Amino acid sequence: MKYDYNNPLSITSQFTFCGLPFRLDTYASCAFNCSYCFARLRGGNIASKKLRVASPYSIITRFKNSIGFPETNTGVVSEFIQNRMPVHFGGMSDPFQPAEKHYQVSLKVLEYLCKIEYPIVISTKSTLVSDPLYLKVLQSNPNIVVQFSFSSLRDEVSMLVEPYSTNPSELQRTIETLSKNNIRTAIRWQPYIVGVSESVPEFVKGVSSLGAFHIGFEHLKMPVEKNAHLWKKVNEYKDIQIYKDKAKTKIDGREIVLKPEYKIAAALEVKSECHKRSMNFGCADNEIQYLSDNSCCCSGIDYFPEHSNFYKYTMSYAVKCSMGEKIKFSTISSEWHPKGSIDKHINSDSRITAVNGHNTVSNYIVDRWQRLNSRFNPTSFYGVEYYGEKDQHGFNVYEWNNGLIDVIKLPCK
Template sequence: MMGCKCGTQVILCNLPVRFDTYKGCSHGCKYCFAQKKQNIAKIQKSETVEALRSFIEGKRGRETAWCDWNIPIHWGGMSDPFQPIEKNIRASYECLKLLAETKYPFVVSTKGKLVVDPEYLDLLAQCNCVVQVSMVCSKYDPLEPGTPPYEERLKIVRTLAGRVQRVIVRVQPYMPEVFKDVMANIPRLADAGVYGIVVEGMKFYKAKKGMVKIGGDHCYPLNVLRPHFEAIRAEAHRHGLKFYAGENRLRAMGDSMTCCGIDGLEGFKGNGYNLCMLMNGKNPEPTELMKQIGTGGCFQSLNQVAGINKKISKQSFYGLMQEELSNKTDYYRRMFGLDD
C-alpha cells in the first residue's frame, strides 16, 4: 500500500512528510517543477485514504521510520488535491472526512476553487489544518491557464479565512518583474484575512543570463532576491502579516524557519533535525528514535547508487544526516546561501 512519503525534502524542510491524492494536474502552470518528473497531463489517483489512515494510526513505512509523533502532513506537494477532476473522483473528499474525524494536523496546498465548495469547506472547517493558496499576482494568469484567475483566488482566500486555522498565501514562484504587483497586493491579502505569506524565487531548469546554478536549478542571485524579500517582509509586517522565506538561501529571513505557517499552532510539531536548521545554527537535537539503526530509509532518494539500500539499512537517520552534512558541506553551504 502506498502511503505518506518522505524523500529529498527531509534535509531541507521541517514538514517533509508528503501526501498526494493524485498524480498529474490539470492546472497547466508553465513553470511547474513536477513536469520535470512526470507527464502531469495524465491525471490518476495516487495515495489512498487507507494509506492515510495507516499513517494517522502511527504505522510507519521505510521512508518515515524516523518519526514517532503526529508530524503534520503536507498534502498536495506534487498535485493539487482540489483540481477539477476531484469533483468526479472525490478521493480528496474521502481523505477530508478522515482528517475531520481524527483532527490530525496537516497543511494543504491548492489553487483550486473546489476548496470553497460548501461540502468541502464544511469539512475543512472541522479539520486541524492550515490552507495554503498559491497566488502571486494577476500577471501570472496567462502562466496558469487551468486555474482560477488571481482575483478569484483572492475571493477564495477571503472565504477560507476564519473557517480554517490559518490561510497562508504562497507567493511562489516569485519573479522580480512583479515586485510592484506583489507589494500592492499585500494590504489586500491582509484585508482578506490572510495570516501570512511565503515567498520563494522562480527556479529554471535551463541556464539563463544573470542566473546562478544551485544544485540542479538556475536561480536568481541573492543580491537580486534579498532586497526584494526585505521590502516584501517589511510591507507584510506593516499590515500585520507574517513573512516566511520558502527560498532555501534566505530561510532565516522568515518569521519562522518552518516556512509553511504552522509556528505557534498547538499540535503542529515539525521536524527540526535537518541540514537547513543545522547549517543555520539552530542546534536541533535528534530524537532517540532517529538514533536507532534502520530509521534512515528516506535517504535512499538522495543517494541513487548501487548497494545503497544495504548501507542505509545499517545506519540511523541521525547518522545519515550527519554523514550527508560531512560529505557535502560546501555543496550545502551554497544551497543555503551561507557563502553569499
C-alpha cells in the first residue's frame, strides 16, 4: 500500500479565531465533493482531485512520540498533542468517505486515539461511522463528539448541492444510532442556504428528536466564480439572489458572504428554537460567533467538562469573555499556546514578516490584535469598535458599540 498524503496533522490558519484549530485528516480530497465545500480548494487539494491516503502508522507514531518523548518532539503539532488539545478529525475531508471501507486508515487511527481516550471531534457525512466495527471503537472513548453536517433535512435540496454525499434521511438515522449507543452527537447546519434550506423551526424540530445535544449554524459562503456549480444549481431560487446584492454582501477571500446584519436574525431564530427544544446553540458565522451558548462556538464541545481544554488563545475567546465590557488582550494573554514556529501551517499570502527567523502563534495574534485592517482583528466581530484606547503594554482595547447592543441582543454579563 502506498501512503501518499503527508500532511494529515496540522494547525488550521484560523488559529487566532478557532477553538479547534488542531486538525487530523486521514485522506486528502473528499469523494463527497459538496458544491459549497471550502476544503476542496484548500490544504493542498487544489492541484488534483485524486485521493491521497495518509499512513495510519505515521499518525499513531507522531502521537506516541509526542507524548512519550516531549524533549525531542517540539513542533507545534506535538505541542498540541502534549497538551491534549481536542483534535478535529475531518477538518478538510470526510474520514469515513467511501475509500475508508477499503483502506481503514481512520479506523486504525481511531483505535489508537480511543485507547488513550484522546479528546476528538469528528466531522462526517457518512453512515459508515455507525457500522458496528466503528461504533465499538467510538464507544470505548468517552471524549468523543461526532458532528454531522446538513444544508437541509430535505433529500431533494441535498441532491441539488451535495449530490454525492449521504442523503439527509440516512444521516438522521445514523445520528439516532450513535445517540442510542451513548455516543455524543452534534448537528452542523452548515451551510444554511437562504431561500433554499427549509425554515428554521422546521429544521430544528426535525433534528431535535435525534439525540444530538447541539446545533452549529453558519450561512452559506458563495464561491466568487459566478459559473461555479453551486450558482448554477440554486440560481432559480429567488431568495438566493441576495448573494448578488453588493450592498448586502462582502468578499471574504474567494467567497461571497452576507454582511453580519443580514445574518443575525436567522442566527437568533435558530438559537431561540434550540432553546425551546433544550438544545445547545453555536454560531459559526465568524462575525457573530459570540451569540453561541458556549465558548467553543460551532462545535460547542465545552458543554462537556472533559472538553474544556479547547484552544482559548483566540480573538473569539477574548470577545466572548468580554460581552458588554472592554475587550482586552490580557483576557487571553496567559492562555496556553504553542511556542514553536507556525509558519509552515500558514499559506504564503497570509504570512507576516518573520521575527528571529520564524513566527509563533503569539507573533500572529499580536499582529492581528493590533492591526485594525487585519481580517482577524477584533473589530471584524459585529459591534466591536476601536476608539483609540491602549492598555499599559500598548495593546489596543476594544469596546462594544452601545448603539448596536439592543439590535444584536447582545447577551451581556
